Every structure is written in structure tokens, then in C-alpha cells.
Amino acid sequence: MFKQIIKLLILFSWFLLLSNTFLYAAGKVEVVTTSGDLADLTEEIGGDRVKVVSLSRGEQDLHYVEPRPSMVIKLKNADLLVKIGMDLDIWVDSLINASRNSGIVYGAKGYVDASVGIMRLGVPSIKLDASMGHLHIYGNPHYLIGPQNIPVVLENILKGLVRVSPGDAEYFRKNKNEYLSKFNRALSEWEKQMAPFKGFKIVTYHKSWEYFAHYFGLEIMGNLEPKPGIPPSPSHLDSLIERMKTEKAGLIIQETFHPKRTGEMVARETGAEFLVLPASVGAMGTKNYFELFDYIVKEICSSLK
Amino acid sequence: MLKYIIISLNFIFLPNLIFGQEKAEIDLARSAGISSMALPAPLSGMSGMSSNLPDISVIGDFYGKASNSKDDTVKDKLTIRSIELSLQGYLYPEMRADIFLAMHKHGEIVEAEICEGYVSFLKLFNNLSGKIGKVHVDFGKINKVHQHHRPYVDQPQVITNFFGDHGLVGEGASLSYLLPLPFFVQFDVSAWQIPSHEHEPEEQDVTGLIDADGNNIEEILVPGECSEFGMGGGVYTSRLWLSFPVSGKSELEIGASGATGQGSHYTHHKDEVDIIGIDVTYKIWPSAHTRLLFQSEYLKLKRVVPPGELNRRGFYSFLEYRFNRYWDAGVRYDHAENAFPVLTKHSSFSGIVTRHLTETTGWRFQYKQNFKEPDNIREAYIQIFFGIGAHSHPLE
Numbered sequence: 001m002f003k004q005i006i007k008l009l010i011l012f013s014w015f016l017l018l019s020n021t022f023l024y025a026a027g028k029v030e031v032v033t034t035s036g037d038l039a040d041l042t043e044e045i046g047g048d049r050v051k052v053v054s055l056s057r058g059e060q061d062l063h064y065v066e067p068r069p070s071m072v073i074k075l076k077n078a079d080l081l082v083k084i085g086m087d088l089d090i091w092v093d094s095l096i097n098a099s100r101n102s103g104i105v106y107g108a109k110g111y112v113d114a115s116v117g118i119m120r121l122g123v124p125s126i127k128l129d130a131s132m133g134h135l136h137i138y139g140n141p142h143y144l145i146g147p148q149n150i151p152v153v154l155e156n157i158l159k160g161l162v163r164v165s166p167g168d169a170e171y172f173r174k175n176k177n178e179y180l181s182k183f184n185r186a187l188s189e190w191e192k193q194m195a196p197f198k199g200f201k202i203v204t205y206h207k208s209w210e211y212f213a214h215y216f217g218l219e220i221m222g223n224l225e226p227k228p229g230i231p232p233s234p235s236h237l238d239s240l241i242e243r244m245k246t247e248k249a250g251l252i253i254q255e256t257f258h259p260k261r262t263g264e265m266v267a268r269e270t271g272a273e274f275l276v277l278p279a280s281v282g283a284m285g286t287k288n289y290f291e292l293f294d295y296i297v298k299e300i301c302s303s304l305k
Numbered sequence: 306m307l308k309y310i311i312i313s314l315n316f317i318f319l320p321n322l323i324f325g326q327e328k329a330e331i332d333l334a335r336s337a338g339i340s341s342m343a344l345p346a347p348l349s350g351m352s353g354m355s356s357n358l359p360d361i362s363v364i365g366d367f368y369g370k371a372s373n374s375k376d377d378t379v380k381d382k383l384t385i386r387s388i389e390l391s392l393q394g395y396l397y398p399e400m401r402a403d404i405f406l407a408m409h410k411h412g413e414i415v416e417a418e419i420c421e422g423y424v425s426f427l428k429l430f431n432n433l434s435g436k437i438g439k440v441h442v443d444f445g446k447i448n449k450v451h452q453h454h455r456p457y458v459d460q461p462q463v464i465t466n467f468f469g470d471h472g473l474v475g476e477g478a479s480l481s482y483l484l485p486l487p488f489f490v491q492f493d494v495s496a497w498q499i500p501s502h503e504h505e506p507e508e509q510d511v512t513g514l515i516d517a518d519g520n521n522i523e524e525i526l527v528p529g530e531c532s533e534f535g536m537g538g539g540v541y542t543s544r545l546w547l548s549f550p551v552s553g554k555s556e557l558e559i560g561a562s563g564a565t566g567q568g569s570h571y572t573h574h575k576d577e578v579d580i581i582g583i584d585v586t587y588k589i590w591p592s593a594h595t596r597l598l599f600q601s602e603y604l605k606l607k608r609v610v611p612p613g614e615l616n617r618r619g620f621y622s623f624l625e626y627r628f629n630r631y632w633d634a635g636v637r638y639d640h641a642e643n644a645f646p647v648l649t650k651h652s653s654f655s656g657i658v659t660r661h662l663t664e665t666t667g668w669r670f671q672y673k674q675n676f677k678e679p680d681n682i683r684e685a686y687i688q689i690f691f692g693i694g695a696h697s698h699p700l701e
Binding site for chain 1: 345398399401425427428431432433434483486487488489491546548549550553556558588590592593594596629630631663666693697698699700
């Protein structure tokens, strides 16, 4: 009986080992990203020569993704890791260490920090501490919602893909250029739609729309959070409501994962419009960057008209 | 002569002028809140602002307890339980050091100790990694988690009864192998040296004992026991840890652990100890900031002493719901037998509420009703925990 159990265990182990080999031997570049946005952009460049998995879902708050052991296996088998960087997805660090994959560690050819080279906003010029809320020492990390950063991000991903699969360099470059052209055409359209609202004052829940507002010329006059990561307090909201009335801020924006009650209440008090918007590909049913920006621009335009 | 003076002045002032120009440009960009970064932001363990500093953090754990027990010597006090200083950083590619120095308060005495201090070899060979130093041993789910990082104020009783107040902490080495399977399976083996305790018997002769199976042991030859049991001397442990997603929003972890070695008072009791444990953790994330967690560990201890064999068991089950980023509420049930010849059975029920301010800062309230050993004792705890600086732990 004991021998039979041992035989069965050995057979089962072989089955698992072989299935694992076939699962990851399809010849595609295995890419793991930390967000749905980066997964979409990587798929656009990599086409059918990459297999992309995102460690987070679009509706998740990227500050609060809980590392899971199952993510270790995804990273273990990855040829390339594309991360947001700037400390937003710091939760992936313990997973990289647990994966024992030296191809995706910091500085390795399979390590891509997509933020490298972007024009960063909110870079602190003074010493930070927790009295200022949850601030990031490398600047505001919500840069993927800013269309101005997409060309830099695409280039970073392209370089990473070429490093791990140099034979596909031309294919990846062609895909990237085609995507960028398509993106620029769409961007012109979004710019046209947003042009009438330049200088409009808006309020956001968290400091996560700075890049978007900076690009389209919206002015963020305040946040529902008194400081990043600190929940709204009555005194802060009182003062914000007064300021919104005085300065005629007409729109409040927040992501899907923040509680809606506060924004709805402030909107009622001030007469401003209140919008819950997707901030990442995958949220609110968006499947790619075009759908994401189409959705955001359409909603903002119809609210501000 | 004048030529040399001009050249010398150039050497003195020119570098400063150039630096000043660059600085002005940087300041201008910073004042506009705009800058770009030529290199990726470093990982945790590399994020000290000065390039050669490790990540430095301080973790504080303040604690207060109220109880209706007349024998409780730590009740009705708000005290510092521990202050932990951590220094973490890379030593070499794929090799890092994590040092946690702690000041712990035991009664009225504050003791400094190396809580943990180890060097990790993140990749030794293929899927193998290793660790050398003093660590909270990878046995079960909660033993390796630092007190300030646990979701309750006190320690589950079964951990205290079988491993002592600080859990199973040893100096030695471990190897960890990630099996090449489509799902997460990790196997650890370790060898530890744990300091044995000096024996301070509370009583010398004990008679009329009964073991876990209800058998009487009439002639007791073991000397009297101390108040705390643990493992000591050479201890060998292993752990098998499996995890797989049940759905896109949930994950199941199952673990089996074993430890073999001696009791911490071996020179006196000549006791050989084997402990096995199984643990189950199930997490569901219904939305971005909500989480349901169920965690349970069952431990079985076999202690062989010259007069006979003691078999003891214990478990805890913990259920917690995270309502949002700031609030958690949970319940825990403990049942644990002691590791001594005189059998006692502890059981208690706790309700816990946690308010998080940040990832490492918050406060916690816990109400605990003891049903047995001690009988009908009610306890209330309050904990304030805080963190300053960059602090990280490996995947737990």
C-alpha cells in the first residue's frame, strides 16, 4: 500500500512537471505587469509574440494590492517585468525576491520601470514625513492617466521587450510606431473635445488626476482628502465647499474604489457635478487605453457642458 | 605670477559656478513641480535617500491591558511593549541583510535584543534560496510574523504554550525551494540553535498527573516545570507551503510544518519534542479595499520525558473582515493544551477591532473572554502601533 502511494506521488509529480513545461514553453515572451494599463500597452507592442499577465485588476487601488503567493509563480516564469515604479507598486518587491527569478530583478534585462524619463509632477523639494500624508518621495506616481507620458512609457516597454527578445525587435518597433500614431490621432480628438474646458476648476478625491489635468489644462483646486491618504474630515470639507463655491469649481472626480458618499455630499452642497471615473484599464469595463480615455473625456465633457 | 593666480582661482571657483548653474536649473524644475528621472526608482531596501544608506525604520508597539484577574501583574497599565529599529538593504546583487533590533519590556525590565538579523541569499541555485542568521522560524502562518504586524494584540495561546512568549525564534540557517509547478509550492528546511533556559523550578515534586489521553501517570520522576515551555538546543524544522487562486478575487493557502528537537530545559527534563502543524488561510477580496480573511492553525506536540510521553494539541481560528482602508474587525477562538505534565486546557474567544492610519500605524482594541484556564477571566487590550521610515518584510 505504502509503495503504491509513493508510485502515485512520483507519477503525479512528473505530470505536474511536464504540464508546467508545456504551459511555459509556447515560445512567447512571458510578461508580467503590475497594472492593467501596462498590460494593455505591452500587448499592443508585443502583439502575438508576448503573453501578458497583470498582477492587479483595473478596479483595484494600486496603493493597496496585497501580495499573494500565486503572484510569485507568475513572476517566476516571467521573462519581463513591467512595473509602474515611483513607489506606487512597491508591493511587488517582496514578490520579486520570492520568485528567485534573476532575470527580472532591479537592473536585469527583464526589469522595466515604465516611469523612467517621464516628466514627473509633485516631486518633493523638501524633506517628507507622514505629517504630510501618504506622499511619494519620487513624485506623484499616477502618471499613467496622463496621455503626455504614454510615448515615454511605450519606449520603455519597447526597450525591455527588445532586450529579452532581440530577434523580434523590428516587429515590436513596428507595432509600437503604429500604436503611437493611432494614439496620437486619438489624442488630437480628445484634445479638441477638452479644449473648451481649459482653465476649468475641478476637485478630485485623491491626488491622482494631476497628470491628466496638467495635460488638458484643467485646474485642480483641491482634493476631498485633506492630505494624500488621509480620509476627508468635516472641517476640511467645510472649507473646501466654501472655496468651491467662491472659485466656482464645477466638477468632482474620483476613482471607482473610493467611497462615493463624500463626493456626492460635496456635489449636493456646491452644485458641482460628481463623476466616478475609471483610472486604469480594466475599470468600469474599459478594455484598452482608447476606451479608457474615450470614457473619461466623454464623461468630463458632458458634465462640464 | 598673475597667470598662476588666475588659474588657481579658476580651479577654486569654476566647479562651484558650474554646480551652481546645474543647481539653479534643478531648483527651477523643482519649483515647477516637474522633473524626469533617468533611472528607475529603487526597490524597497534601496530607497534610502543617501545612496549608501540602508532603509531605516522604527516600529513602536504600545500596549495596555485591563483584566478582572487578581493574579495578573501586567494589568491596568499602558506600557511600551517593544521598540524595534530596522536596518535593511542589499549587500550584493540578490543578497540582502535585514536587521531588526528590539527593546522589549518584560514586566518592569526592558531588555535589548536582536529580534531578527539575517542575510538572505535570494537565489542560490535555480529555485533555491537561503537565509542565515537569527529569524522568526517559518513554522505555520503566524510564528514568523512580527507582533506589530499581526492582526491581534496578543499571541494565539497555542503558539505561547508550545513555543513560548516570543514564539519559535532561532539562530541558524534555512533553505527554501520553490517547486517548478504551475502553482505556488514552497518547501523549507532549517536547522536552528535556540538557547536553552536556565531552570528555575516552581515546584520540585508533582504527583497525580494525567496525560492528554486520560491515562494516569502515578510515579512522576520529572522535576517541577517552569512557567514557560519552548524548544531549545538544536531544533530542525521544515515547512511545505501551497497556495493557489480559487478565483480572480480569492486565494487559498495550505501549509504543513514540523519541528523536532529538545525542550528548552533539556538539561533538567531530558525531554525530546516533536511538533507538527497544519494551517489554512483563505482570503477573498470582494472590492479594492475590502477583504475577508479566515486563518486557522492546528498544532500537535509530542514531548517524550523519561517517565512517559505527553501528547498535547491546540489550535486557533481567526476570521476578519476589512471594511475599508481604515477599519478591520475580527474574531478569534483559541483552544490550547499546555505542554506540561499537569494538563490544563485553555480556551478563549476574542473580538478585535483595528483602525489603520497608515500601513504601519494604527490602533487596535481586543476583548478576550477566557472560558477555561483561567476560568471566566475577561481581558481588554489596547494597542497602538506605529512606524517611521521605510519598513518591509518578506512575503508572509
